Amino acid sequence: MSYKIKYHPLIFIAIHVFVGYLGIFDFGTKILFIGVFSYSLFDIYKNKNKGEEAFLWACYFVGAEVFFRMTKGAISYEIGKYSVMLLLILGVIVSSEKQKFSISYFIYLFLLLLGIIFTDVPYGESIKNAISFNLSGPVVLFVSAFYFYRRKISIKKLLEGLYYLIIPIFSMMSYMYFRTPELKEIVFVGNANFETSGGFGPNQVATVIGVGMFVLALFLFLDKKLTKFYILDVLFLIYFTYRGLLTFSRGGIFTGALAIFTFVFFMFLYNRNLIVLISKYFMIGFVLLISIWLYTSDITGGMLENRYTGKNSRGEQKEDITSGRTDIILSQLESFYSSPWFGIGVGNGKYKRMESNENITATSHNEITRLIEEHGFLGIVILFILFLVPMYHFLGSSNYQRAFLVSFYVLWFLTISHSAMRIAFPGFIYGLSLMKITRDDE
Numbered sequence: 001m002s003y004k005i006k007y008h009p010l011i012f013i014a015i016h017v018f019v020g021y022l023g024i025f026d027f028g029t030k031i032l033f034i035g036v037f038s039y040s041l042f043d044i045y046k047n048k049n050k051g052e053e054a055f056l057w058a059c060y061f062v063g064a065e066v067f068f069r070m071t072k073g074a075i076s077y078e079i080g081k082y083s084v085m086l087l088l089i090l091g092v093i094v095s096s097e098k099q100k101f102s103i104s105y106f107i108y109l110f111l112l113l114l115g116i117i118f119t120d121v122p123y124g125e126s127i128k129n130a131i132s133f134n135l136s137g138p139v140v141l142f143v144s145a146f147y148f149y150r151r152k153i154s155i156k157k158l159l160e161g162l163y164y165l166i167i168p169i170f171s172m173m174s175y176m177y178f179r180t181p182e183l184k185e186i187v188f189v190g191n192a193n194f195e196t197s198g199g200f201g202p203n204q205v206a207t208v209i210g211v212g213m214f215v216l217a218l219f220l221f222l223d224k225k226l227t228k229f230y231i232l233d234v235l236f237l238i239y240f241t242y243r244g245l246l247t248f249s250r251g252g253i254f255t256g257a258l259a260i261f262t263f264v265f266f267m268f269l270y271n272r273n274l275i276v277l278i279s280k281y282f283m284i285g286f287v288l289l290i291s292i293w294l295y296t297s298d299i300t301g302g303m304l305e306n307r308y309t310g311k312n313s314r315g316e317q318k319e320d321i322t323s324g325r326t327d328i329i330l331s332q333l334e335s336f337y338s339s340p341w342f343g344i345g346v347g348n349g350k351y352k353r354m355e356s357n358e359n360i361t362a363t364s365h366n367e368i369t370r371l372i373e374e375h376g377f378l379g380i381v382i383l384f385i386l387f388l389v390p391m392y393h394f395l396g397s398s399n400y401q402r403a404f405l406v407s408f409y410v411l412w413f414l415t416i417s418h419s420a421m422r423i424a425f426p427g428f429i430y431g432l433s434l435m436k437i438t439r440d441d442e
Contacts, residue, residue, distance in 0.1 A: 009163065010227045016167050020067070020174025029073025037061070037083055043092050051156050054091020054147070058084045059161040064168035066208045070200035071175060081136045081424040088147040099149045108385045109142045115375045131378045134346050134370070137421025141386075144431025146186040150393075153435045158404065159224060162215045166226070169212040173243060176205070188248070190311060196246040203365075203419050206249035210256025211425060213240045214411065217260045221267070221281065238288060245296045248307045251418030258414060259407045266403035316350035325365050325418070332366075332373035343376030362397070367416035367426075390433045401437045408433040 022028050040057035047053050065080030067073070075082060092099055116131055153161075176198035186195050192202035216237040219226040227235050244253045264281075268274055297304040305311075335344050371379035390409050394402055412430040421427055 007205040010229070010232075011197060012167055013170050013227060016171040017174040020171035020176075021178055023067065023071035023073070023171065023175040024178045026072075028069040028147065029068060030075070032081075033064075033068050033073045033075065040087060044087065045094055047230045049091040049095040052091075052153065052161070054087050054095075055153070055157070056164045057160050058087045058091075058144075058428060059164040060168060061087065062424050063165040063208070063211070064171070065423050065425070066200070066204050067168055067172040067175065067202075069204070070172070070198050078132055078136045081140045084424045084428055085143045086139055089142050092147060099146075101146055102149050102389060104385050104389050105142055106148070108145075108382055109139070111375070111378045111382050112138055112142075114378060115343060117342075131346050134219045134374070137367070137424070137427050138428030140424050141421070141430050142427075144428045145389075145434055148431040148435045151435050152438050154438050157434075158437060159219070159222075162218065163226065166212050166215045169208055172205070172208060173212075173240070174410060176243060176378055183246075183299050188300040191248065193246065196243070196248070196374050202247040202249035203251065204423055206244055206247045206252030207255070207419050207423065208252070209240055209244040209247070209258075210252035210254075211411070213237060213244065213253075213256040214259045214263075214407070216240060218263060218407075221264065238292060241289070241292050242296055245292065245304060246300070248304070251414070252256060255414040255418070260411045261412045263403050263407040265304075266399050266406060270399035270403060329366060329369050332369040335373040337374055341376050341378075343372070343374045343379060346387060365418060365420055367420045370420060386430070390430075393434055397437075404437055405433045405435070 019029075019032065040053075040060070044053040044057065061080060061083045065074075068080060069077065074138065081105070116135075176196070179198045182198050183196075192206075194200070194202060196202075197205040216226060216233060220230070220233050227236070241253075244256070248251075264278055268278055293304070293315065338344075368383060371382055373379075375382060390405070394405060394409075397405060408429045412426045412433065415426040415429075419426075
């Protein structure tokens, strides 16, 4: 498959665009999921992971997770996370290479699982679902960190993995196109828009679109031509940006943009002669972004500007521009103060807010404050591990390597700050920040 993709990348993108169209029908995507996942397991086992098949297929299912969710192709809501974990674990089992690991992440996992002891959901609620919803993402991070810690991945293989990551996103974009009504029929207001997000959660959709923007920009900057045609790559980046803005969900778009700036910054530190190229891309990108913004703002009746400046549909400034996230964080800190050592237990934060008399969204959007609320002081220790181990790794890397590694880290940190760990992506991309990137001839 890697050979075919190398020489026919546009064909695979076209196939996935067609798959996105098929997603509007009530059949097919569940069978597709089972078929592709079964083949990925066979591919990893057959090749003994010699070509990093586990990495490539994990990238694919990370990119495909939201598409399968929104088209009801996933067997269960959390199956995307379990799929990524199984693929990486199988890769470790069948590989003949010695696996490096850090004891820090085993401590992380142990402290994480301790929180289950204090889980106490209300009568009639599923303790299994509460634990799975809140810990499946962090466990993906553990498996990903275990697999990628100091693992040597060539730059060629890394770019191939990023290609695997983005091609199913084209299916999601295609599906959104066919599911979105005529824009003139949509009443845009100052909130995230489900109609322009394929009828699914705008937060998750925008997160994945932001990832696609980052990958496209990275390929353009490195002159690798994702589709083999420079102008087509530019057009795809324009369309991704446009559709991302239309979701009216800001977090994923900001995250993708900041990751791009991070990558360019470290590439500049690596080679200051790139300043001319960077300046050229900056000017072109700035003009395109302003054009996309003005066009999108116009077709949304100016509501896009209101959304990004924290105003309501009447143009009045909102008291909380974070869409209720500040209230959640404050309630989480109160829970921490009441149970500072071991927290209130995994999943309990949601039910505590549901039982309160205050009008606060129940589910946490921030993994950092969720860890502090539900795991207490142990959550703070977990955060120290997650922050410090990659930092130490960055110190021993070149600026060329940091351009990728720190960008992955930024993608992880910003995503968990606005969308917690609802999808497999943040846990997986954290693992990528721990790899050792090598030249193709090493």
